[in-house]
Amino acid sequence: MTRKFEGDRILVATHNKGKLLEIADILAPHGVTVVGAGEMKLPEPEETEDTFVGNARIKAHAAAKATGLPALADDSGITIDALNGAPGVYTADWAETPDGRDFMMAMNRANDEIKAAGPDAPRTAQFRCTLVLAWPDGHDEVFEGVMPGSLTWPIRGEGGFGYDPMFIPEGLDITCAEMEKAEKNKISHRGRAVTAFVAGCFG
Numbered sequence: 001m002t003r004k005f006e007g008d009r010i011l012v013a014t015h016n017k018g019k020l021l022e023i024a025d026i027l028a029p030h031g032v033t034v035v036g037a038g039e040m041k042l043p044e045p046e047e048t049e050d051t052f053v054g055n056a057r058i059k060a061h062a063a064a065k066a067t068g069l070p071a072l073a074d075d076s077g078i079t080i081d082a083l084n085g086a087p088g089v090y091t092a093d094w095a096e097t098p099d100g101r102d103f104m105m106a107m108n109r110a111n112d113e114i115k116a117a118g119p120d121a122p123r124t125a126q127f128r129c130t131l132v133l134a135w136p137d138g139h140d141e142v143f144e145g146v147m148p149g150s151l152t153w154p155i156r157g158e159g160g161f162g163y164d165p166m167f168i169p170e171g172l173d174i175t176c177a178e179m180e181k182a183e184k185n186k187i188s189h190r191g192r193a194v195t196a197f198v199a200g201c202f203g
C-alpha cells in the first residue's frame, strides 16, 4: 500500500464531533486514526467563502499552517431543490442561536420553506461533502461526495447528527438518524468523499 503520510494518524480540522466520529470509523479499517481540531486546541476559523471547497480550504490550510502537519477538513451541508440549493454552505448557520446550535429549529425552517414554495414543490435534496487535504507547503487536494435523497416530516430517529432525522437517502425508507452508523457511512456524502481520499492517499 502506498502511504503519503508519516505514521498512521491524520489531523482532521473539524470541531464537529459527529463528522469526526464518522471519518474515524471510515478510516479505521485502513489502519488510520484521527486527531481532531479540538484535541489539538486549534481555533475555529471563520468560514467566509460561498462555496464548500472555499470553506474547506480555509479550515484545512489554517490547521496545516498552525501545526506543520497535513490537515484534512470537511465542509458539508444540504442543498434543497425547492429552495434553489439553500441552505448549501449556510447549512450550519440555519441552526445558529445565541446559545449554540439548534438543529430542531433548522429542520423546522427547511420544512417550512419547502411548504411555502408551494404544494407541488419537490422534497428532494442532497447532502454534499467536500474534503480538502492541505499540506504545510501550501498545496492541497480536493475530494467530494454527494448523497441524494428527500426530506421527510415529521423527523424520525435518534442517531446521527445535524439534519439526519429529516433526510431519507434515495431508495430507502428510513432517515439517516434511523440507520446504523456503518450503514450511513457506506452510502453517505462523507463516506463517498472519504473513500475517494483513501483511494488517493492510501490506495
Ligand SMILES: O=P(O)(O)OP(=O)(O)OP(=O)(O)OC[C@H]1O[C@@H](n2cnc3c(O)ncnc32)[C@H](O)[C@@H]1O
Residues within 6 Å of the ligand: 013, 014, 015, 016, 019, 044, 047, 059, 074, 075, 076, 077, 078, 091, 092, 093, 095, 127, 160, 161, 162, 163, 164, 176, 188, 190
Ligand atoms: O466546520 P466544522 O468545524 O467542520 O464543523 P461544522 O459543524 O461547522 O460543519 P460545516 O461548517 O461544514 O457545516 C455543515 C453543516 O451541515 C450539517 N451536516 C453535514 N453533514 C451532515 C450529515 O452527515 N448529517 C447531518 N447533517 C450534516 C452539519 O450539521 C452542519 O450544520
Ligand SMILES: [Mg+2]
Residues within 6 Å of the ligand: 047, 092
Ligand atoms: Mg463550520
